Amino acid sequence: MTTDTQKIKVAVCGACGRMGQEVIKAVNNQKDMELVAAIDISNAGKDIGEITENKACGVVIEDSLKDALLKSRADVIVDFTSPDIIFNNAKIALECGVSPVIGTTGLSDGQVKELEKLSKEKNISALIAPNFTTGAVLMMMFAQTAAKYFDNAEIIELHHNKKKDAPSGTAIKTAQMMAKNKSNFASGNVPEIELIKGARGGVSESDIHIHSVRMPGYMASQEVMFGSLGQVLTIRHDSVDRSCYMPGVVMAIRYVTSNNEFVYGLENIL
Ligand SMILES: NC(=O)c1ccc[n+]([C@@H]2O[C@H](COP(=O)([O-])OP(=O)(O)OC[C@H]3O[C@@H](n4cnc5c(N)ncnc54)[C@H](O)[C@@H]3O)[C@@H](O)[C@H]2O)c1
Numbered sequence: 001m002t003t004d005t006q007k008i009k010v011a012v013c014g015a016c017g018r019m020g021q022e023v024i025k026a027v028n029n030q031k032d033m034e035l036v037a038a039i040d041i042s043n044a045g046k047d048i049g050e051i052t053e054n055k056a057c058g059v060v061i062e063d064s065l066k067d068a069l070l071k072s073r074a075d076v077i078v079d080f081t082s083p084d085i086i087f088n089n090a091k092i093a094l095e096c097g098v099s100p101v102i103g104t105t106g107l108s109d110g111q112v113k114e115l116e117k118l119s120k121e122k123n124i125s126a127l128i129a130p131n132f133t134t135g136a137v138l139m140m141m142f143a144q145t146a147a148k149y150f151d152n153a154e155i156i157e158l159h160h161n162k163k164k165d166a167p168s169g170t171a172i173k174t175a176q177m178m179a180k181n182k183s184n185f186a187s188g189n190v191p192e193i194e195l196i197k198g199a200r201g202g203v204s205e206s207d208i209h210i211h212s213v214r215m216p217g218y219m220a221s222q223e224v225m226f227g228s229l230g231q232v233l234t235i236r237h238d239s240v241d242r243s244c245y246m247p248g249v250v251m252a253i254r255y256v257t258s259n260n261e262f263v264y265g266l267e268n269i270l
Pocket residue numbers: 013014015016017018019020039040041042080081082083085102103104105106129130131132133163245
């Protein structure tokens with residue numbers, strides 16, 4: 001049983017962002033967790049509670065991740081910041097002995113491998129999930145299963161137009177999972193000529209073409225299309241509200257505090 005004195009100490013980086021604010025509300029709603037630090041390059045010096053819930057909570061926003069982690073003695077740092085800084089943030093967390101739970105997308109395969117190595121060297125658990133939504137993770141798992149039965153597949157991912165990286169981490173991860181079951185998903189395609197560069201999307205593992213749509217109105221959606229002679233199967237998931245990510249984030253925080261592992265993908269802890 002977790003008692004008050006054993007609460008999981010959680011720090012949030014990117015605290016003032018869309019996802020960071022949701023994480024803070026979710027952490028505050030857990031009896032076994034305590035928000036101990038909020039880090040963001042904007043609003044430093046302000047009380048984070050005034051931003052998330054219009055009520056001061058005593059946690060002041062800091063702009064130095066390292067200082068905040070050392071001072072707060074956090075157990076876990078949840079990061080939803082930006083693709084250009086996430087690798088460095090994750091390294092700082094591991095160097096400080098704090099388990100990172102990473103939602104920020106944009107890490108390359110090589111960077112994930114490097115973080116896995118560092119996590120093992122330091123004996124600090126870490127979890128990276130390109131998608132924390134249980135429904136989206138199931139969509140990826142179903143796509144991996146369907147991949148065994150179809151020779152052709154393409155992915156269309158649709159996001160709001162404030163998303164910086166493309167394709168989405170979810171699309172990349174889906175392609176990687178499907179590629180475990182087949183080495184070529186462009187079976188029978190003729191040699192192609194793109195009249196407009198990029199018309200056929202980006203080519204990922206096993207020749208899976210990924211198409212990224214960015215426009216207001218969408219939050220995060222993905223379709224995985226499978227084709228074979230005479231039939232098309234579409235597996236689709238839509239996130240309509242950011243609260244959909246929180247059960248997965250809370251599960252990940254608990255997981256890294258009770259298991260000493262490096263985990264890539266929420267499907268591995270469901
Ligand atoms: N894994 C998932 O399930 C999932 C879900 C949604 C979004 N995301 C990803 O999470 C990331 C953030 O998304 P968002 O919509 O919250 O973005 P956002 O732009 O609303 O928020 C990002 C926040 O990070 C802060 N920030 C930027 N650089 C920083 C730094 N060096 N140090 C501290 N704070 C810094 C910004 O000031 C901002 O408040 C993106 O990469 C997005 O793709 C992942």
